[in-house]
Amino acid sequence: xxxxxxxxxxxxxxxxxxxxxxxxxxxxxxxxxxxxxxxxxxxxxxxxxxxxxxxxxxxxxxxxxxxxxxxxxxxxxxxxxxxxxxxxxxxxxxxxxxxxxxxxxxxxxxxxxxxxxxxxxxxxxxxxxxxxxxxxxxxxxxxxxxxxxxxxxxxxxxxxxxxxxxxx
Amino acid sequence: xxxxxxxxxxxxxxxxxxxxxxxxxxxxxxxxxxxxxxxxxxxxxxxxxxxxxxxxxxxxxxxxxxxxxxxxxxxxxxxxxxxxxxxxxxxxxxxxxxxxxxxxxxxxxxxxxxxxxxxxxxxxxxx
Numbered sequence: 001x002x003x004x005x006x007x008x009x010x011x012x013x014x015x016x017x018x019x020x021x022x023x024x025x026x027x028x029x030x031x032x033x034x035x036x037x038x039x040x041x042x043x044x045x046x047x048x049x050x051x052x053x054x055x056x057x058x059x060x061x062x063x064x065x066x067x068x069x070x071x072x073x074x075x076x077x078x079x080x081x082x083x084x085x086x087x088x089x090x091x092x093x094x095x096x097x098x099x100x101x102x103x104x105x106x107x108x109x110x111x112x113x114x115x116x117x118x119x120x121x122x123x124x125x126x127x128x129x130x131x132x133x134x135x136x137x138x139x140x141x142x143x144x145x146x147x148x149x150x151x152x153x154x155x156x157x158x159x160x161x162x163x164x165x166x167x168x
Numbered sequence: 169x170x171x172x173x174x175x176x177x178x179x180x181x182x183x184x185x186x187x188x189x190x191x192x193x194x195x196x197x198x199x200x201x202x203x204x205x206x207x208x209x210x211x212x213x214x215x216x217x218x219x220x221x222x223x224x225x226x227x228x229x230x231x232x233x234x235x236x237x238x239x240x241x242x243x244x245x246x247x248x249x250x251x252x253x254x255x256x257x258x259x260x261x262x263x264x265x266x267x268x269x270x271x272x273x274x275x276x277x278x279x280x281x282x283x284x285x286x287x288x289x290x291x292x293x294x295x
Contacts (some may be wrong), residue, residue, distance in 0.1 A: 002169070002242075005169055005170070006169070006170050006172050006175050007169065007171045007172065007175050007272075008171075008172045008176040009171060009172070009174065009178070010173045011174045017230070018229065018230045019212055019229070019230040022211065022229060022230075023211075023214060023262075024174070026172045026211070027213055028172060029172070032170075033170075034171045035211075040206050040207060041198075050210040055219075055220065056219075056220050058217045058218060058220075058225075059205055059217065059218040059221045060213060060215050060216070060218075061205055061206055061207060061216060061217075061218075062207070062214065062215045063207040063210040063213040063214060063216070063229075064197070064210070065210055065211070065213075066210070066213065066214040066215065066229055070227075076229070082261065084230075085231055085260065085261070086261065089259060089261075095234060096233045096234040097233045097234070097260060098225070100231075100233065103230060103231065121214065121215055124214060125214060125215045125227040125262070126229070127216070149205070150203065151201060151203075153221070153277060156177065156220065156221045156277070157220050157221050160169060
């Protein structure tokens with residue numbers, strides 16, 4: 001049961017490579033609904049890098065197509081697949097991936113809620129040193145409403161995640 | 169919520185919507201409005217991070233097989249100011265991009281950044 005506004009049937013997603021699944025998903029959805037990907041989500045990920053504490057906070061937003069696929073289900077691989085590929089790339093002497101089949105052959109994720117999709121995105125696109133390995137007291141990551149992202153970018157490079165009790 | 173039967177979009181011989189696959193598509197492409205920030209359109213992009221003024225990082229849904237891929241990007245600051253956007257770092261799963269204004273090469277957040285990434289290959293299966 002899809003959490004996306006449309007449910008696509010008649011496609012055996014697992015017979016296709018991941019990038020093919022996206023092409024099919026986008027083509028079919030847009031053919032049916034020209035506004036299929038107008039929604040880009042109500043959340044953003046605000047995170048700071050423990051390895052560069054002077055750097056401003058980063059704001060990560062999902063792609064509308066990716067978010068739709070995550071909420072639809074049956075298309076995206078488990079996030080552990082990306083961890084495995086990242087581990088391969090971190091190996092000394094890495095030149096190119098040899099375990100690409102993990103992306104395409106691992107049984108796909110079920111449908112996710114929007115918040116679950118954002119949590120998945122944290123584990124996929126935010127470095128583990130932020131969400132897994134950091135042991136300090138400072139808040140390094142928050143999933144926030146998009147409405148709380150400032151619109152005035154005059155001092156963008158001074159943005160930080162406010163600590164509890166800290167003056168805004 | 170609606171149900172779409174993809175068979176209706178195919179050639180009627182199987183489960184593949186035959187017209188849906190695009191040959192020789194770019195490996196990834198996106199249009200990004202950093203000021204919002206929002207991804208306005210994309211292919212093979214899971215997310216884009218607004219890192220700092222004039223700097224963003226795009227993350228791929230399907231990783232590239234290596235970090236050697238071609239990048240072509242442009243950005244618009246207004247209807248009359250357009251420049252090229254440059255990739256400054258890459259992994260198989262992401263690319264960091266810098267946008268600069270034309271006059272002094274100052275890093276600045278573009279109204280729109282339009283990017284296509286090609287070359288290399290999607291991660292396939294290799295033994």
